[in-house]
Amino acid sequence: MPSFSLRLAAAAVLAVALPFTATACGGGAGDKLVIGTKFDQPGLGLTNPDGTMSGLDVDVAKYVAKELGYPEDKIEWKESPSGQRETLIQNDQVKYIVATYSITDSRKEKVSFAGPYLITGQSLLVGADNSDITGPESLQNNKKLCSVSGSTPAQRIKDKYPGVQLQQYDTYSACVEALKNGAVDAVTTDEVILAGYAAQTPGAFKIVGKPFSEERYGIGLKKGDTELCTKITDALKKMEADGAWKAAFDKNLGPAGITAPAPPAPDAC
Structure with missing residues (x-):
């Protein structure tokens, strides 16, 4: 029969192994x-x-x-x-x-x-009745654009379109809510993400312009x-x-x- 010390050592080894x-x-x-x-x-x-x-x-x-x-x-x-x-x-x-x-x-x-x-690819979401935003270049006339902190789309706007007033939120759903309330003029991220939000509220939003990146x-x-x-x-x-x-x-x-x-x-x- 194993000694008490051996049984204690075996129990200790088992206790260490179990979490893994x-x-x-x-x-x-x-x-x-x-x-x-x-x-x-x-x-x-x-x-x-x-x-x-x-x-x-x-x-x-x-x-x-x-x-x-x-x-x-x-x-x-x-x-x-x-x-x-x-x-x-x-x-x-x-x-x-x-x-x-x-x-x-x-x-x-x-x-x-x-x-x-x-x-x-990155694109833009605007209100369904918007007619003056047609692509990223049209945002540089003091338009407010929303994207998410730490995202590739937000960084691309900073790098390539410094004239845009970029607002960074924690989530795209917060950006879409800001667009709905008129706090921003557009939301930018990848087209498939924007399409999902547009489909969730039919008739409220539209995607404009052509994708201007490859993700x-x-x-x-x-x-x-x-x-x-x-x-x-x-x-x-x-x-x-x-x-x-x-x-x-x-x-x-x-x-x-x-x-x-x-x-x-x-x-x-």
Whole structure:
């Protein structure tokens, strides 16, 4: 029979090991996979009144989770505002983030990306009766433009259109509310995001001008985690090949009047 000291040592080893088994990536019983997404973007990442999640980003995240061994009831959703995404990944508060997350060189210094799974472009949302805003150049005549702190669209406006009065809020839903109330003249972000808001309130808003950037949406994860990045990339390729990607796009963004483009070839890993 083992001595008391040996049994005590064995218990201590077990106590240390247990916290790691609870967060394993194998999808076993009791495991939870924490995924970051937006909670306020219709058509992409939205918390519904009944507490469920919907949107293209959500469907992509769930498909990837399933391929990693996690059924939907093992997913824990974490709200991931634009300005907090890198911090959430670096602090291990999420396993990965699917949240209209543009792949950029500056972000790749802090996190890794799998993808892209969608290519879109920056555009403008205005009131349905607006006739004097036709593109970014027309904003430089003292127009108030809203975007989100820490976002690629906000930085692009700062860099390329310094004459615009840029208002930065924490969320795009706050920007849309400001547009609705007349506090700003336009909202800027990627066209698919704006389309979701326009579809949510039919007849209130419209998208103007042509997209003036190319945004490659990727799935953000811990920098240097090549194994997970490769698994996610493989899952995205499978989702596109079996038709699930197009079905998710049509379901979530089709009602906004956007036709599904050809899916991009995931290549970030």
